[in-house]
Amino acid sequence: MAETAWPTEMRVSPARDTLNIRFDSGEQFELSAEMLRVLSPSAEVQGHSPEQRVTVGGKSSVRIEQMVPTGNYAVRIAFDDGHDTGIFTWVYLAQLGREKDRRWSEYLEELAQKGLDRELPGTARA
Numbered sequence: 001m002a003e004t005a006w007p008t009e010m011r012v013s014p015a016r017d018t019l020n021i022r023f024d025s026g027e028q029f030e031l032s033a034e035m036l037r038v039l040s041p042s043a044e045v046q047g048h049s050p051e052q053r054v055t056v057g058g059k060s061s062v063r064i065e066q067m068v069p070t071g072n073y074a075v076r077i078a079f080d081d082g083h084d085t086g087i088f089t090w091v092y093l094a095q096l097g098r099e100k101d102r103r104w105s106e107y108l109e110e111l112a113q114k115g116l117d118r119e120l121p122g123t124a125r126a
Helices: 033-038 090-098 100-114
Strands: 007-012 018-023 028-032 064-070 074-079 087-089
Touching: 007 064, 018 033, 018 090, 028 033, 028 090, 033 074, 033 100, 074 090, 087 090, 090 100
Parallel strands: none
Antiparallel strands: 007 018, 018 028, 064 074, 074 087
8 A cells, every 4th residue: 555645734934944744644744944955856866766866965054945736745845046846745755754864864974975065065075
């Protein structure tokens, strides 16, 4: 059986740096704009295969600019850095919430392995 998730509330923080989302299961998550941006489901970030996935650095201050409903299954999130091609399904948002700590740790580890920085895009840390 396929996993399902249905949001009952979605709210972007006044600072536009966090998405608060509640699901009909009772689960509630706070997802940072940075995490949503660097784990965007877009082909630009995920590639067309696991080998093509890109580790995106320099997004610590990215903000959510706009959220556009996509059918009744997802939302397209536009960020203030111009990235706006990620279609975040309800299921993917729920997975990000449930796996937030693990996925964030993996992301930070990838940054370190590749000499990237959360502050500066495409640059090695000093």
